[in-house]
Amino acid sequence: MADRVNRWTSLGCRLLCAAALSCGPFVVPGVAEGTPPSPSANTDFPIVSEARLAGDAKQTRFIVDLDKKIQFRAFTLADPYRVVVDVPQVTFQLPSGTGNAGRGLVKAFRYGLVMPGGSRIVFDLTGPAKIANSYVLDAANGQPPRLVLELEQVDRNAFTQQLALDDRPELRPTIADAKAAMPAEGTPNAKPGEPADSRPLIVIDPGHGGIDNGTQSNGELEKNLVLGFGLALRDRIEKSGKYRVVMTRTDDTFIPLNDRVKIARSQSAALFVSIHADALPRREGDAQGATIYTLSDKASDVEAERLAEAENKADAIAGVNLSDEPTEVADILIDLARRETKTFSNRFARLLVSEMKTTARMHKHPLKSAGFRVLKAPDVPSVLVELGYVSNKGDLEHLVSENWRNKAVGSMLQAIDAFFAKRLATATPDTPDK
Template sequence: MQAQQLSGLAKFQPGVSEIVDAGSGVQIDLGLSQAVPWRVRVLDDPARLVVDFREVDWTGLADMPQASDAVVAMRAGVFRPGWSRLVLELAAPMQVTSAEMRTKGAVGVHLRLEPITEAAFAALAALPEPAEWTLPQAAVLQPAPKKPGKLVVVLDPGHGGIDPGAERDGQNEKTLVLKFARELKEALLRDGGFDVVMTRDEDVFVPLETRISIAHQAGASVFLSLHADAIAEGDAVGATIYSLAADASDEASAALAERHDRDDLLAGVDLSQQDDLVAEVLMDMARTDTSPRTERLGMALETAIKAQGVKMHRHPRQQASFSVLKSADIPSILLELGFLSSERDLKRLNDPKWRETMAAAVVSGLKAWAKQDAGLQALPLK
């Protein structure tokens, strides 16, 4: 399909859209306000249909009639600048037997899906992305030369675009943490001792691996991922500091790490590839130096947050296998600002004064850690 440059943003039309059973298969109609360039493919583990558009406002997706058990979940949003993505998780493997953009009458995409064997579906899902459709590489950053005493901090607002993160009372995690990240960036820059890079500064989807690549290209001294998740079980309240570990501190931590990776997977990212043995050994060697530095970073942040009187979780420092923390050579922390499953935490996240206090605590913690780390790095090896 020829890429067509359109000046307007197409809007989803739920009133002329539906997902219904049709014979042995499924019929999907997606009404749009205007025709746009698009493409469709399937991905595996879990089975899902992915439809990319340039570009669609998906407001009203939850109102679309859904009368088929073949589709078990839907999500949509910005996937990259200028492009949006709709992901339909399928109950069983299916193939696209018909796909067209209708431009007469009710404008929109018409899809027909039919059952297929798991082997055949896996083969379709394994087809390589066309070069122009592959996931975007991390932006080539040209940071200014490091100034003496400057700490390069990469702030990573979690989720974004197609991935809203946790949601409650009409609010979502991706928006709340981006707001805080912007305010924290300003606080760090006002201090004068930091250079700051954001993995995203707008509502776009950034794959986990790209977030780490951005940190490396920026020459990061610290990688700080910001979240505000929700935990269904238990009474999770207060800020929590996570560092990387193969074994999670508890079941809740393990569930959070699994959900973060699953969110990336559902957005169309393949996390199945494992490091080969040589790479794994090299990363373990690098982490021998990085891990204690990360632990000291977590301790410094905990001390500073408590000193500001900010509410912390009853277990303020925990560990889990978050993929976004797996950079072997950069001290990396995931900071849960609070939990959207807690009404009190949600109220705090919406309080500008609370965010200002938390930002000041993070700045203080980073400064304390940087001073300690520099002193330890300067010690002669024995």
């Protein structure tokens, strides 16, 4: 099995090299190429201290108080109607719940880090609107510098005209230019002259991040819960010494869904594990327990379909325009690789359920499938793990418990060991595993 995994991984990478090479390096304006700053490395960012809406359904104004002037760019997106404001990385010091309620032309807005060096504010609109004016005011008369955005109601035709102007290359969303985000840690490239590291490479993908909070309950954000779990899993895997590990993110940064997949492909990963935590509206009951998902064109049930639809909207939540995303290369060999990869993904999912049920509460139907975009690498066995429901009191208590996390991480490592058992048994330090 291990030989087939490596064969198809290598084949898939060769077949998809054109797509991978088209993804340029992650560059932030004003930062040396290849050295993106860590969001936590510098705390001297401009501070956003207040954000508010005023106006009505015909004209709405958005005002942000800052401690220093900043540059910005604003543009519109359609289907759904949105306005996006890109700014340099800032520190949002806003009360919890800011943006949940809208006013006038704005249903709600969200904000956060969208890439190292860049923050974003995304407005969900009640209908088509244009950016009538946008500017930054100097500090004056005891008032701080302010960023002001003025919106006006328009019809669909006028909105489409504005959208065409906003689609100029120089005004496209910054995140759309960052086609392949560099993994923050764990890049396994060997130094010149050193033998290649033959240990299996595992990509751990904490879901959401930055402007995309994921689900939330009782003040706990999914993006923080799954990041903590992902880091603990990385540390446990690396401590075993049997594997190399790459994280799609190690801090509160937004990574587009396609870029998460590209990280796994570009690193010739042997396994991709995406970590999430679900939530259900109160009217849908009180589901509980962990669930393991694999990729399928047809969802295994209504709940799986709902979750996949919600997770696949992550890029839209962050205001990413997906119109320029490349399509998959149609090739019979890729299809063959995808079929074999699906077999391996299903096998790992079953192993994961078998091990996790000894340490974690599992969903009554713990194995499911749906069309998750993040699982669509045709050459990398991939699963998505919903650790539990933040909307369930018992699950949430587990998710915030370090003791529970350590047990769950241990069971996941046992599943990984079982999955790679044959490969680890046949590999030797002098003979790279092929």
